[in-house]
Amino acid sequence: MSAVAREALDAAAAREWLRGFAAAVAERSGELTDLDRPVGDSDHGVNLRRGTEAVLAALDADGAGGAGGADGTPGQVLGAAGRTLVSTVGGASGPLFGTALRRAGKALGEVPAADAAQVAAALRAALEGVVRLGEARVGDATMVDALDPAVAAFERAAQEGAPLPRAARAAAGAAAEGAASTVPLVARKGRASYLGPRSRGHLDPGARSVELLLTALADALGADALDARAGEGA
Amino acid sequence: MRGLAAAHPELAVDVEARVVSRAGGTRPGKVGLVSGGGSGHEPLHAGFVGHGMLDAAACGAVFTSPVPDQVLAATRAASGGAGVLHVVKNYTGDVLNFRMAAELADDDDVEVATVLVDDDVAVTDSTYTAGRRGTGATLFVEKVVGAAAEEDLALAELAALGREVVERSRSFGVALSPCTTPGSDKPGFDLPAGEMELGIGIHGEPGRERVPLATSREIAAIAVGAIADDAPVGGEELLVLVNGAGGTPLLELQVLAGDVHAELQGRGARVVRMLVGNHVTSLEMAGAMVSVCRLDERLLRLWDAPVATPALRWGR
CATH class of the missing domain: 3.40.50.10440 (Dihydroxyacetone kinase; domain 1)
Known part of the structure; x- marks a missing residue:
């Protein structure tokens, strides 16, 4: 978690984001797998963790990134992580989460430090990539139910001039609400859809992972530091 | 490997x-x-x-x-x-x-x-x-x-x-006990003794419905019935696979195969080829899946053609 609020997403912040996501997945791997049990095949946490550990290993092996250095662009960092996820996770999560990061990285292009509007555009590109590949829409009880409102919340906050960390915190909050919204839904995509009405009453594990991803972004950008400062000022 | x-x-x-x-x-x-x-x-x-x-x-x-x-x-x-x-x-x-x-x-x-x-x-x-x-x-x-x-x-x-x-193919599966994905510490679903899960997949994921345990003959009727509801089998020449989920003895699969055969015949189908065994499994899950394919002359000839693989081998 960044102790200072960041004004832009640079390569170092992108690395911190990915490290934070990997830590969250490692910590909650069991929970994610438990969520997958009633609706899927009990492996979401295990699979995603295999991918985030590979991302960590790549960050460590990459000299510039190893020490959390600022080399490269955030787009390169996210693109490389996305390719690693595609190559290591398997299942549906690998292509979907991997595509999300690859598209986000591509949308950032060569910018060395992305502002709130640029990050918003990157998140929008991630969502579009996921929707195109997975062909899921809001209400299908998938990761899109968390990602779609999160992107919208980020864009809204950015348009209203909120600082980058606060926009990310808004996105994380919307992702959490979106994940919770999958509970009463009957799944129409992914493995949970085979259950028909029996898929009702369960939180979608992929949506929960999206919540972890965006919470890690808010943490890496120092949203809490910003809030603490605001508290002191009051 | x-x-x-x-x-x-x-x-x-x-x-x-x-x-x-x-x-x-x-x-x-x-x-x-x-x-x-x-x-x-x-x-x-x-x-x-x-x-x-x-x-x-x-x-x-x-x-x-x-x-x-x-x-x-x-x-x-x-x-x-x-x-x-x-x-x-x-x-x-x-x-x-x-x-x-x-x-x-x-x-x-x-x-x-x-x-x-x-x-x-x-x-x-x-x-x-x-x-x-x-x-x-x-x-x-x-x-x-x-x-x-x-x-x-x-x-x-x-x-x-x-x-x-x-x-031309349809399948329907039944589980008598679940399986545990490695890395997970619990089975894919809890199935009390005396109950079975209908309409399972092949990943230990739960099925559509849970019912009291039934006899082989009743299971055959449920599986064949579900298949026939979707694609009528009467008058058809069928290739039938009675496939074990991994944890069911071949002896029991053969019992089920006999009942599936009788059930299909009772519905006016002709079973021209039948394969019984553990071919598409779900780790240690107990249960079985019935698959049928409506054959024509060409498909039957291709099914009978020589094959030499670790798990399927004939005619060569």
Whole structure:
């Protein structure tokens, strides 16, 4: 978690984001797998963790990134992580989460430090990539139910001039609400859809992972530091 | 995989990439047949690599589809210059990873066509969902299309043949006990003694309905009934697979096979070929799946054609 609020997403912040996501997945791997049990095949946490550990290993092996250095662009960092996820996770999560990061990285292009509007555009590109590949829409009880409102919340906050960390915190909050919204839904995509009405009453594990991803972004950008400062000022 | 390699020198086993292919590669001019999927379904798919069936198989983690790199490696291993056919079970993960691999193969100028297997009648099909699962009919497709590939049919014809086999096939499964995915500390579902799960898939995922345990004859009636409700079997000549989920003794599968045979005959179908055994499994799950394929003369001939793989072997 960044102790200072960041004004832009640079390569170092992108690395911190990915490290934070990997830590969250490692910590909650069991929970994610438990969520997958009633609706899927009990492996979401295990699979995603295999991918985030590979991302960590790549960050460590990459000299510039190893020490959390600022080399490269955030787009390169996210693109490389996305390719690693595609190559290591398997299942549906690998292509979907991997595509999300690859598209986000591509949308950032060569910018060395992305502002709130640029990050918003990157998140929008991630969502579009996921929707195109997975062909899921809001209400299908998938990761899109968390990602779609999160992107919208980020864009809204950015348009209203909120600082980058606060926009990310808004996105994380919307992702959490979106994940919770999958509970009463009957799944129409992914493995949970085979259950028909029996898929009702369960939180979608992929949506929960999206919540972890965006919470890690808010943490890496120092949203809490910003809030603490605001508290002191009051 | 090392065990497979030790027992079958006629196979090339890449333990690192987790790809199994025929040792000699694919004969020039023959379309390569590639399948793959999560592990835990053995002998599917690696056990079906050999003459008359697959040219290569990509083995993912347990119940997790292989990644695009693996499918691409299998595709390259199976490419003999006449194109490669992917046989893909209809699960979101498999579909996405094979699609990404097909795009990568296109960069290599390897032409790829795909047959999607979705035979499980327990899943209500709808254009708004992921659709039906691929289960036992995968074996039918791999065997029939594999035989046709040995006869040097072109890629587009093989793809059409594969789709025809899928269209003619239906499956329905029942679990008597669940299985536990490695890395998870609990079974995929809790199933009290005295109950069974109807309409299961092949990944330890729960089915559509739970009912009191029934006799083999009653299970046969439920499975055949579900299949016949979807595609009438009366008057048809059928290929039937009574497939064990992994933890059910062959003795019990044979009992079920007898009851399935009687149930189908009672409905006016003629069972012309029957295969009984553990072919598409779900780790240690107890239970069985019934798959049927409506045959015609050509499909019967291709089913009977010689095959020489670790798990299926006849006529040679």
